[in-house]
Amino acid sequence: MQIKELFKRKNLVFSFEVFPPKVTSPIGSIYDTLEGLQDLKPDYISVTYGAGGNGNDNRTGEIAAIIKNKYGIEALAHLTCIGSTLEQTKGVLQELRDKGVHNVLALRGDIPEGFEGKGELKNSQDLIRLIREDQGNRFGIAAACYPEGHVEGKNVDQDIEILKLKEEAGADHAITQLFFDNNYFYEFLNKVEEKGIQLPIQAGIMPVTNKKQIERIVALSGANLPVKFKKIMEKYEHNKEALRDAGIAYALDQIVDLISTGARGIHLYTMNNPYIARSVTESIHSILKSVNKEKEVV
Ligand code: FAD
Numbered sequence: 001m002q003i004k005e006l007f008k009r010k011n012l013v014f015s016f017e018v019f020p021p022k023v024t025s026p027i028g029s030i031y032d033t034l035e036g037l038q039d040l041k042p043d044y045i046s047v048t049y050g051a052g053g054n055g056n057d058n059r060t061g062e063i064a065a066i067i068k069n070k071y072g073i074e075a076l077a078h079l080t081c082i083g084s085t086l087e088q089t090k091g092v093l094q095e096l097r098d099k100g101v102h103n104v105l106a107l108r109g110d111i112p113e114g115f116e117g118k119g120e121l122k123n124s125q126d127l128i129r130l131i132r133e134d135q136g137n138r139f140g141i142a143a144a145c146y147p148e149g150h151v152e153g154k155n156v157d158q159d160i161e162i163l164k165l166k167e168e169a170g171a172d173h174a175i176t177q178l179f180f181d182n183n184y185f186y187e188f189l190n191k192v193e194e195k196g197i198q199l200p201i202q203a204g205i206m207p208v209t210n211k212k213q214i215e216r217i218v219a220l221s222g223a224n225l226p227v228k229f230k231k232i233m234e235k236y237e238h239n240k241e242a243l244r245d246a247g248i249a250y251a252l253d254q255i256v257d258l259i260s261t262g263a264r265g266i267h268l269y270t271m272n273n274p275y276i277a278r279s280v281t282e283s284i285h286s287i288l289k290s291v292n293k294e295k296e297v298v
Pocket of ligand 1: 012047048049050056078080105106107108109110122123124126144145150151152153154158159162175176177178204210
């Protein structure tokens with residue numbers, strides 16, 4: 001099923017993100033993660049993709065196919081285009097199709113350090129257009145968006161213009177970069193609406209569980225850290241369990257606020273940690289049920 005159908009059926013789409021094991025680890029290690037996630041019944045699970053055309057041993061497609069075919073959960077395969085040729089990208093799409101994966105998150109990817117090649121596909125709109133040209137409507141297409149602005153972009157307004165172009169190129173829905181202050185998301189949604197963008201947007205939420213992880217992520221994404229969040233990091237940075245529990249509590253607070261304010265979806269960055277996904281999902285079980293009660297057809 002294409003994910004756009006889920007948005008028609010549900011008031012709130014709730015999904016997880018996982019990443020493939022390193023190429024040096026056996027692919028089977030992903031089973032521990034998936035076994036821990038499958039009974040939480042997310043609407044779909046997305047699988048990240050290596051940037052710069054270096055691929056990840058085709059593991060994204062392989063894992064997406066396991067999610068779909070072994071666990072019966074809808075899968076979204078991330079796909080980056082920077083550094084890949086048209087033929088390579090078309091090949092990946094065909095492989096996904098052959099494996100029964102029907103949803104792609106179309107991304108440019110981060111430009112690798114020292115990258116000099118131009119690549120045939122320069123941005124995510126090029127990739128979205130290629131998917132539509134090459135595969136028609138066989139894939140549901142998701143795109144990334146940035147409530148606090150993309151690190152290379154001028155400002156949020158420009159990013160919203162770009163999101164409009166992604167929609168016009170054929171994207172069906174969007175997922176945000178992680179954020180820790182919901183106000184950025186609400187301001188972003190207001191502007192998106194003013195621009196006439198129709199596609200549903202899922203809020204990307206990452207429960208933070210260790211300080212190093214967050215410093216790396218903030219450097220990459222440019223996300224702002226609210227004072228309340230910084231206090232948690234400082235207070236518990238030397239107590240692993242306390243930091244994990246405080247990180248989960250903070251994410252839950254964000255999620256409850258987002259759902260109450262009418263967000264169309266939550267995409268949980270699980271960091272392949274079923275404990276975190278379980279703690280969050282079980283805590284909002286009755287909220288998810290209640291919010292979807294009236295609309296759900298299945
Ligand atoms: P684009 O939409 O192409 O935008 C890139 C930059 O170019 C932006 O600054 C944009 O403003 C500018 N731009 C785009 N089009 C135009 C235009 N027509 N005119 C002028 N400027 C333009 N990375 C991975 O490597 N693997 C993953 O699996 C992965 N998953 C992600 C999942 C989510 C939900 C998100 C939010 C990000 C993910 N990323 C992933 C990171 C992503 O690859 C980077 O943020 C990357 O730098 C931008 O990708 P994009 O698809 O948003 O790029």
